[in-house]
Amino acid sequence: MHPRTFLLLSLTLVLLLAACDSSEPLDETTPVEAVRVEDLPADPTTPDPQTGRPVGTGRYTFFSLRTGQIVLRYDEPDRSDSASTAWDLAFQGTNILINGGTSGPGQGGAVVLEVPFEEVTEAPTDDQFRVDGVDECPNGVKRAICPGSGNGWYNYDPTTHIVTPIPGRTIVVRTADGRYAKVRILSYYKGAPDPGAIDPEANPSRYYTFEYVFQPDGSRRLQ
């Protein structure tokens, strides 16, 4: 091909793309669609054969917000994938880890905003993001998403022993590769029952139902 022709073609292509941009700008087309994940098992308990006490394995289920898939289940004995950047959030009981700091090799971080999910239109600046093993919680633990009732995403009722996601809280996550997503936890019980009608038999705990919006283009826009 003649270099001029190539230049012309390239220019046309660039113009074409630019034209596309103006009609359907790339940085605004992206996510808007919320993804819903149902009944992600976060180390559900089984009764100990000797004491009858419910026990878990203590292992996490790793999830990728980028692919919307579980990377490694809590009951998978081979834990090699846990040290990778393939996952963004890890769930075990009420604990949620991010892929960064002491929890993983990625660039992950998180911040729990007291703003409803729909109203979070943009990820906060990086100085507001917290990292596991670095940022201290009200109860002294160093976690991005603080454990403990009222500290992070849930409230625990000591009389009914029920864990309920706190309404109006949104977890903004920085993924292992440095992109952004917002997450809203909907239920901690299998089948995501109405929190007023949880049946311990039919709705065992440690099953997450949540929705999230992931921004693949690397911008902070979350709408």
Place this chain on the structure above:
Amino acid sequence: MISLLLLLLVPQVVLDTSRAVPLPPVVVTATRSARPLTEVPVPTQLVPAEAIRRSGAARLSDVLAEQPGLLLFEDHGTGLMIQGFEPDYTLLLLDGEPVIGRTAGTLDLKRFTVQGLDRIEIVRGPSSSLYGSEALAGVVNLIRRRPEAPLAASLHARTETHGTHQLGTSAELRRGRLGASLLLDHYRTEGYDLAPDVFGPTAPSLRDYTADAYLTWDLPRRSLLSLAFRRHQQQRRSAFALEGTPHDESYRQMDWSLHPRLQQQLTRRMRLDASLYLTGYETRTRMTRREDGALYYADRFSQAYRKLELRLQQLLTDRQLLTLGGGAIEEALEGDRYAGRVSARSGFLFAQHEWTPRRWIEVVTGFRFDAHSDYASRLSPRLAVLIRPAETYRLRASIGSGFKAPDFRQRYLVFTNAAAGYSVFGVTRFREELARLQAEGQIARLLIDPDRVTTLRPESSVAFNLGGEATWFDEALTLSLNLFHNEVRDLIDTQPVAQKTNQAFVYSYFNLARIYTRGLEATLTARPVSALALSLSYQYLETADRDVLEAIDAGRLYGRTASGRDYRLRRSDYGGLFGRSRHSGTLQLRWQPTSLGLTVALRGVWRSRYGYRDVDGNGVPNRTDEYVPGYSLWHLTVGRRLGRHLELQGGAFNLFDLRRPALMPFQPGRRWFVTLTVHV
């Protein structure tokens, strides 16, 4: 007789003998001096023996439930809610001395028979300036009947729905200066089952026994020596299923008290009241597997309380009465949840000055200082004013401070939940128990600096009460009003301090929350004809957690609708503290047609909805499904005397059979009853 003598001591009472008007009843709880009910400077209610008898109630809970401004609060027993406070904040007295034996803060009112009482006095608003701890919301004083009759005895038999029976006998004797009375009361019920598809009864079957003896000896110079003794015992049997396996539960509770007291006139103007009060309480719980009797859970608890108190009342010139008092308390407890035996001592001093500078005004000031070995000392002042602009009007204003000492759990608990693995330690035991867990390698990490677990401050309040009453048509119509505001701080709650290697938490107690309760109490009493008496009452109540209000104002608190939408809460969405109805009221109608010889008593209790759970995870009631809907209960009792010795009474509690098994398991529905009393 004694109350009349005290009346002479109290300068502000004007005994007007020119008018043939019966003297108003005398009360002793509000100021610890005898005063006519209409002349107390703080809101006080009186339930005389006649009203107790007319209601047909067997237990204290049924009597108090229908009184104006009082609501019941169910939490590990049936407790009393005054001015929007949970039962822990009301002091219950028996002849002026504190009754012990609370479970999770509730003193179960079903424990008390109403037989043998002369009256119940209820003081609203804080009285810690006289009584110390627990007298934050109010004081309920059960006053025994004094033996007056030369010889009298009665037998009392009662039967009620759900296999409930009561059999009681009382006798009194008076010979010269000596008086004696004895009461025996047996109460039993088979319990009830509101959910037959669930294994085990809703309410247990129980057997309850009370014995009460009271001896009085009139001494020269208007002095009195008395000795009171009470023993009460209750056994409950119940059953429950644990993961499908039937288990039996048995519960035994015993309490006793001994109360020698000397009221001695020292000079014409000075009186000494010396009182020794010894009381004990113990419980035993056992849960066993039904098929083989294997022990699943057992718990023992025992508590002892000893108190010595001296009180001096001096009549000063210019219509002033000065009360000075002091004493010492020793408490001990032992239980499986307290890892052995613990004891504590405390001392207190109080002073009160009652003054009538003019005929139309009375001023009562007082304070009490409590020093305790396990928590911070506390000074509780109170100022109360009574104004009589005219014979038929009374205005009352008071400002006072109330407190509630950290309870045993908060101070001494050593408890680990075997099933869930978490531990809770009271503040005095925390260091030692944490060190033990650390030595055993059970602690994974500390969540906060353990030095922050330190001496607790008592929960304390500042309260205002403003009200009064007016009477018209020669006391045929009376209206009383009271506005109240209680501002409470340092409420004690648990907070995790460390996390164990099993991931469960170790909790201890901290002074955390701030709340307020405020509202209006109004009672209208009418007696259009002598055979008819009507009383209507209404209470408006607002309660809130100050931290919740802050979060709402900052826009940080949200609700979640059933469809999953989050919305920002406004103040109007917040239903206040759980278990509190914004509106409530009572109706009491008494009809005594002389021609028929009947006594008819109709009572109604109404309350608006109240929050009982959190569904959407914000910790406060805001959604409709987080409330128990409002309701009313109606009770009817009809009584008739049959000749000189017999009295027959019958009726029903919860006449319209209101039942809500899931929301109100403590409400068994309609209860018919018949009572026969024989007087000799």
